[in-house]
Amino acid sequence: MIRKLDYILDDISFQIYDDFKNIVNINSFTSNLEGIEKVSKKLIQIGEKLGVPLESIYSSKEVRPHLMYGRDKKEDYYAFIGHFDTVHPPQSDFQTMSEVDGLLKGPGTNDMKAGLIVSLYSFYILKKLYPNRDLPFKILFNSDEEVGSLDSQEILESEFKGAKAAFIFEPGRPNGEIVTSRKGVGSLEIEVIGKPAHSGVEPWNGVNSLLAACEIIQKLEALNDYEKGVIVGCNEINGGVAKNVVPAYTKIIVDIRFATIEQQKKLFNDIEAILTSKNSVGATIKYDLELNRPPLQKSKESGRFAKLYMDIAHGLGIKCEEIATGGGSDGNFLSAMGIPVVDGMGAVGNFSHTKKEFIYKESLIYRIKIFVLYMSQLLDNKDTISKEKT
Numbered sequence: 075m076i077r078k079l080d081y082i083l084d085d086i087s088f089q090i091y092d093d094f095k096n097i098v099n100i101n102s103f104t105s106n107l108e109g110i111e112k113v114s115k116k117l118i119q120i121g122e123k124l125g126v127p128l129e130s131i132y133s134s135k136e137v138r139p140h141l142m143y144g145r146d147k148k149e150d151y152y153a154f155i156g157h158f159d160t161v162h163p164p165q166s167d168f169q170t171m172s173e174v175d176g177l178l179k180g181p182g183t184n185d186m187k188a189g190l191i192v193s194l195y196s197f198y199i200l201k202k203l204y205p206n207r208d209l210p211f212k213i214l215f216n217s218d219e220e221v222g223s224l225d226s227q228e229i230l231e232s233e234f235k236g237a238k239a240a241f242i243f244e245p246g247r248p249n250g251e252i253v254t255s256r257k258g259v260g261s262l263e264i265e266v267i268g269k270p271a272h273s274g275v276e277p278w279n280g281v282n283s284l285l286a287a288c289e290i291i292q293k294l295e296a297l298n299d300y301e302k303g304v305i306v307g308c309n310e311i312n313g314g315v316a317k318n319v320v321p322a323y324t325k326i327i328v329d330i331r332f333a334t335i336e337q338q339k340k341l342f343n344d345i346e347a348i349l350t351s352k353n354s355v356g357a358t359i360k361y362d363l364e365l366n367r368p369p370l371q372k373s374k375e376s377g378r379f380a381k382l383y384m385d386i387a388h389g390l391g392i393k394c395e396e397i398a399t400g401g402g403s404d405g406n407f408l409s410a411m412g413i414p415v416v417d418g419m420g421a422v423g424n425f426s427h428t429k430k431e432f433i434y435k436e437s438l439i440y441r442i443k444i445f446v447l448y449m450s451q452l453l454d455n456k457d458t459i460s461k462e463k464t
Contacts, residue, residue, distance in 0.1 A: 075203070079446055082199055083439055090438060091178075093120050094191045097158070098171040098180045102217070104159040107138060110217045113158050114139050117190065117215065124198035128213065133228045140226050142233070144212035149236030151210040152449070153413070154193045155404050156186055156243040156420075157219030161427045168429040177423075177432040188433045189243030189420025190215060196445045203450065212237065216404065222259075222366050223404055230407050239379055242405040242417040245433070246441065248424040250387075251397040253417035254380050257303060258338050258369035259402040260330035262345065264290065266313070267358040270322040280320030284313045286357035287324040293348045294328060297341065303333030304341060305400070331400055334369055335410070367402040368410035376414035383416060386447050392440055419445060 083090075097120075102113040114130060118141065121128040128141040141158075144151065160182035162168055171180030178188075193213065200209055214233065216226035223230065234240065246252060266287045271280030291308045298306050306328060313324025330345075332338045342363060349361050372380075380396050387394035397418075405415040421441050423433030 075447070075450060078203070079199065079443060082202065083443060086195070087439060090191060090195055090442070091435075094178070094188060094438065095171050097187050097190065098183055099169070101162065101164045101169060102159050102182065103161070103163045104218055104220045106164050109164065110138060110159060114141055114217065117141055117158060120194060124194055125201055126194055126197050126213070128215070131229060133225045135225055137225050138217050140217055140229060141215040142213060142229075145233065147210065147212045147236070150238055151212045151236065152452070153234050153237040153240040153408065154197070154211055154213045154243065155230075155240055155408070156190050156193060156215045157217065157404070158187065158190060158215050159217045159220050160185070160187075161220050166429075173435065176435050178435050178438075179430070179432040181431065183433050184245045184421070184423035184431050185426035186244050186420050188423070188438055189245060191438060192420050192441050192445060193241075193243045195442050196449065199442070199446050200449055200453075203446070204453065207453075209453070219404055223407070226404075227407055230404060231411065234408060234413070235411065237408065237413050239376075240405060240408040240413050240415045241419050241445075242403055242415060243420040244403050244405075244418055245420045245426065246394075246418045246422040246437070247397050247399070248422070249395075250393045250422050250437075251395050251418065252380060252383060253370075253399055253403075253405075254372040254376060254396045255333070255398040256370035256402055256406055256417065257305070257331040257333055257400045258335070258365070258406065259367040260332070260338065260342070261364050261366055262328035262330060263362045264326040264328070264349065265360040266290070266324040266326070267360065268320065268322045268324075268355065271320040273318050273320050277320055281322070281355050281357050282320050283324040283357050284321045286353040286355050286359070287311060287313060287326055289353050290348060290359070291326065294345065297344055302337070303331070304337055305329070305331040306341070306345075307331075332369060334371060338365065338369070367406040370403070370406045370409040370415055370417065372398075373414055376409075376416060379414055380416045382451065383419075383444065383448050386451065387444050390440070390444065390447075392444065394444075
């Protein structure tokens with residue numbers, strides 16, 4: 075099979091790179107809905123050419139298009155998950171792909187338009203290798219992952235209940251690692267409401283919201299436990315209007331990360347206890363504490379899926395290990411549903427979310443090769459992994 079796969083990849087490599095360039099060169103910043111529409115239509119065209127008919131799908135809010143294949147599949151399928159929005163706005167001077175010394179640089183190259191190409195072309199090749207088989211694959215490419223999948227989460231949770239495993243085509247880590255666990259993500263916005271007064275005349279008649287905010291920040295920072303994966307980052311604070319006015323309003327924005335759902339529950343309880351207790355200046359506290367993404371937790375089953383992928387990569391002489399990371403992905407939602415998840419199945423690169431973003435050109439091809447061999451083994455062995463639940 076490897077010789078046949080190499081022949082196919084050699085024959086279509088130009089087409090792979092051309093399709094990749096075409097989608098990278100369309101700006102699909104999350105809030106650029108015109109660009110989102112354009113890149114979704116281009117992906118539909120690529121899918122039609124490859125025999126993978128993607129269709130536009132909308133959540134109940136009907137705000138923005140997402141793409142799906144295999145909506146009729148209800149159980150015993152593998153989920154291929156990706157996103158086509160990026161963090162690069164249309165006014166940025168970082169808009170097109172370029173090749174420099176074996177690197178493909180451009181907006182969304184690494185995060186994660188290369189992953190879309192890996193998934194679509196892997197599917198195309200698998201259809202060639204198994205021409206008489208209805209392949210048990212279901213795809214979702216969403217258009218809002220970079221802002222928390224606020225619209226598409228509903229689709230993920232309703233359409234993918236029957237998946238026996240989910241493969242997330244976020245980028246491989248810089249050294250080629252796949253991702254088997256991710257921290258959960260929470261958000262906290264705090265409003266501290268005091269009372270204004272002239273600070274040079276009668277400061278005692280005011281209530282200093284900044285002082286109360288500082289008390290709160292110190293208590294929240296004490297909740298950090300980096301060794302256990304708990305992060306409470308008080309990363310933004312805004313307050314005060316002038317140097318001679320007691321500040322009547324301060325806002326704190328906090329980023330929250332945790333490794334397990336048990337940590338999340340305890341952490342949220344501890345945070346609420348801090349925010350509902352009295353502060354020394356008598357300021358009023360209002361807050362909005364939300365769970366954005368549950369953690370992606372490695373299970374025995376997902377560990378076996380990951381090991382098989384790494385074994386295949388190693389057999390090809392390609393470095394690939396597993397890693398845990400702090401950033402969230404759509405795999406977090408599926409993991410919380412009890413579905414085994416392996417993440418980081420896209421191409422290999424670095425510097426996502428910056429103007430230095432790139433992938434290693436060769437990784438686009440060899441990651442397709444690894445994934446095709448991986449899925450072939452799952453298909454040929456009729457997936458003994460998901461039957462080995464313990």
